[in-house]
Amino acid sequence: MKIRYAFFVILLFTFIQPLEGKAFKLQDHPEVMTHYMERSMEEYKIPGASLAIIQDGEFVYHHQYGEGTNGEAIHAETPFVIGSLSKSLTALAVMMLVENEEIDLDESINTYIPTFQYETKSGQLIKVKHLLDHTSGISSYDSYTVTDQQRSEQGAIREAVVDLSGVTLDQEPGEHYDYHSANYLLLGFIIEEVSGESFSDFMTQHLFQPLRMENTSAAYESAVEDGYMPGFQSWGGFPVASDGFYDHAGAPYGYITSTAEDLASFLYFLLEGGDLLTDENLQRMITPPEAGKTYHFGWHFSEQDQVPYHGGAVPDFRSQMYFVPDKGDAAVLLTNKYHSLEDSQITQFMDGVSLIMEGNEPGEIVPQGNLLFWSIVGGVLLFAGMSITHFILIKKRFVGRKTTIIISIICLLVSITSIPVIIQFVGLPWRTFALFAPDVAVFVYVLITIFVLHAFKSLVYLRKHIC
Numbered sequence: 001m002k003i004r005y006a007f008f009v010i011l012l013f014t015f016i017q018p019l020e021g022k023a024f025k026l027q028d029h030p031e032v033m034t035h036y037m038e039r040s041m042e043e044y045k046i047p048g049a050s051l052a053i054i055q056d057g058e059f060v061y062h063h064q065y066g067e068g069t070n071g072e073a074i075h076a077e078t079p080f081v082i083g084s085l086s087k088s089l090t091a092l093a094v095m096m097l098v099e100n101e102e103i104d105l106d107e108s109i110n111t112y113i114p115t116f117q118y119e120t121k122s123g124q125l126i127k128v129k130h131l132l133d134h135t136s137g138i139s140s141y142d143s144y145t146v147t148d149q150q151r152s153e154q155g156a157i158r159e160a161v162v163d164l165s166g167v168t169l170d171q172e173p174g175e176h177y178d179y180h181s182a183n184y185l186l187l188g189f190i191i192e193e194v195s196g197e198s199f200s201d202f203m204t205q206h207l208f209q210p211l212r213m214e215n216t217s218a219a220y221e222s223a224v225e226d227g228y229m230p231g232f233q234s235w236g237g238f239p240v241a242s243d244g245f246y247d248h249a250g251a252p253y254g255y256i257t258s259t260a261e262d263l264a265s266f267l268y269f270l271l272e273g274g275d276l277l278t279d280e281n282l283q284r285m286i287t288p289p290e291a292g293k294t295y296h297f298g299w300h301f302s303e304q305d306q307v308p309y310h311g312g313a314v315p316d317f318r319s320q321m322y323f324v325p326d327k328g329d330a331a332v333l334l335t336n337k338y339h340s341l342e343d344s345q346i347t348q349f350m351d352g353v354s355l356i357m358e359g360n361e362p363g364e365i366v367p368q369g370n371l372l373f374w375s376i377v378g379g380v381l382l383f384a385g386m387s388i389t390h391f392i393l394i395k396k397r398f399v400g401r402k403t404t405i406i407i408s409i410i411c412l413l414v415s416i417t418s419i420p421v422i423i424q425f426v427g428l429p430w431r432t433f434a435l436f437a438p439d440v441a442v443f444v445y446v447l448i449t450i451f452v453l454h455a456f457k458s459l460v461y462l463r464k465h466i467c
Contacts, residue, residue: 025055025060026053026055026060026061026356026357027055027058027060027061030061030063032356033051033053033061033063033353033356034063036352036353036356036362037049037051037063037065037349038065039365040348040349040352040365041065041066043365043367043368044337044342044345044368045234045237045238045239045337046066046239046335046336046337046345047066047067047068047069047232047239047336047337048064048065048066048067048068048074048078048231048335048336048337049064049065049066049074049333049334049335049336050062050063050064050065050074050076050078050080050259050260050261050333050334051063051064051065051260051331051332051333051334051353052260052261052263052264052331052332053264053329053330053331053353053357054264054267054268054271054323054328054329054330054331055328055329055357056327056328056329057268057271057272057328058328059264059268062076062260062261062264064076064078064260066336068229068231068336069229069230069231069232069241069242069336070229074336076259076261077215077226077227077259078227078259079215079216079217079223079226079227079228079257079258079259080231080257080258080259080260080317080319080334080335080336081228081231081246081254081255081256081257081314081316081317082254082256082257082258082263082312082317082319082334083254083311083312083313083314083317083318083319084181084253084254084310084311084312084313085256085258085263085310085311085312085319085320085321085332086184086218086250086251086252086253086254086255086256086312087181087184087252087253087254087298087310088266088298088299088310088321089203089207089256089266089298090184090187090188090191090252090253090298091132091187091285091297091298091299092207092266092276092277092285092298093191093202093203093206093207094128094132094187094190094191095277095281095284095285095297096206096207096276096277097191097194097195098281099277099278099281102194102195103128103190103194104128105127105128105129105132106127106128106129107127107128108125108126108127109125109126109127109128109131109186109190110125110126112128112190112193112194113161113186113189113190113193115161115162115165116161116164116165116186116189117165117166118138118165118166118167118168118169119166119167119168119169120137120168120169120172120173121169121172122172124172124173124174125173126169126173127173127174128187128190130173130174130183131183131184131186131187131190132183132187132296132297132298133177133289133293133295133296133297134177134178134179134180134183134295135173135174135175135176135177135178136169136173136182136183136186137169137170137171137172137173137174137175137176137178138164138167138169138170138178138180138182138183139169139170139171139178139180140178140179140180140427141427141428141429142164142167142170142182143164143180143181143182143183144180144428144429144432145163145164145429146160146161146163146164146182146185146249147160147180147181147182147185147247147249147250147253147254148181148245148247148250148254148314148315148432148435149247149249150245150246150247150248151247151248151249152248153219153220153221153248156247156248156249157185157188157189157192157199157249157251157252158189158192159249160185160249161185161186161189164182164185164186177293177294177295179295181250181253181254182253183253184252184253185249185250185252185253187252188249188251188252188253189252191252198219199218199251199252200217200218200219200222200251203218203251203256204217204218204222206276207276208262210274210275210276211262211265211266211269211274211276212262212265213258213262213263213265213266214262215227215258215259215261215262216256216257216258216259216262216263217256217257217258218251218252218255218256219248219251220246220248223246223257226257228257229244230242230243230244230245230316231316231317231336231337231338232316232336232337232338233315233316233337233338233339233438233439234337234338234339234342234439235438235439236370236373236374236377236439237339237342237368237370237373239337242315242316244316245314245315245316245435247314250314254312254314255314258334259334260332260333260334263321263332263334264330264332267321267323267330267332268330270282270285270286270308270323270325270330271323271325271328271330272328284297285297285298285299286299286308286323286325288301288306288308289301298310307322307323307324308322308323308325309321309322309323309350310322311343311346311347313338313340313343313436314338315338315435315436315438316336316337316338317334317335317336317337317338318335318337318338318342318343318345318346319332319333319334319335319346320332320333320346320347320349320350321333322350322354329357331350331353331354331357333346333349333350333353338436339436339437339439340436340437341370341372341373341437341440342368344366344368345368348365348366352365372440373439373440373443376440376443376444376447377443379447380443380446380447380450383447383450383451384450387450387453387454390404390407390454390458404458404459405459407455407458408454408455408456408458408459409455411451411452411454411455412451412452412455414448414451415448415451415452415455418444418447418448419444419448422444
């Protein structure tokens, strides 16, 4: 479920005048954050959100905004699908098994999941650490073919891994970073095989419960019991209630449901430590990677400040979280609307949150443009008008037979090649593209339909009246 995120940059230094200077405490001025959030949600037309903040090692802010698809107000226990924030939780689960000496990061994954097969030119094997750091050599495109799918709930993770088995590696293991969800799908399967438990049961009993993440789930049925409801898709920037999309194999990489409060408990553990991991292994997780790398143990690290962060997105939810170990600061934001063309909204949100936590003005909210969408709408209307005009000219015989045939052939070629060209350009299967940009996909369908109808109608008219 890779979506091409812009890297999240934490703005820790600024020349903007501070709100309260260096001693600014958010808990003394919660209205500053609330006002900023409400303005941002209005600008970006986000129906519902939840934000939790830790400052100097203390929980200082937890607030909910807006409503869900059922029309009811978002509350503290309302679960959101957290997208790729799930990867950070999966990485912690792997490290827990490493600590128990049940997994060796330098061991080949064949040791734990021997049924999974893959082809590689050199014969070099994928190691567990390669999956954690997205250097397995599996291509993004192959990942998309098995992730973000609607499967039956029982045995979904195993089924997805079977579908991926036999893949030919695009790169040699350990040599090339390529962020995608298949790596964490495989980690989820390793957790199941090593522990002898389902991924959901393992996460609930060994991670969620110890961290008191009481409204967090790695399975659809329990998520519904917690109050999960679909979010919103974005059509031209406007929220449209989603029918709901849930990948039953997707919990290890993107379909865990949780609340901002529960994820703040997870971030608190990463800041302060606890019983789940020794201090040594915890530091191993949160220490920035070696020079030249930006992803490590389930976390991105900002290039400038080496701050751990992660974003997440599914078709109708978008989220982001980060923490600053040296300061004891952390924040998590969950929202219930998404579109791939609006991905930067939450990054900009969190830039403002970080600035306010530092005692600075968040600055102007960056407007979200929808130029591509409205360009496509304009193109559809333009070609529809041109089609009607051209057909009228044919009937009046202002356009010759040869010209009409050429235009019809061009229309047919465009209609045939449009989707393959888009697939090649974005590097995604069409199903994935349509899932994360449904409005654009619909208008592409409409445009193709106009081309096909125009070509056939013109050719049929020529045959009947001119030939």
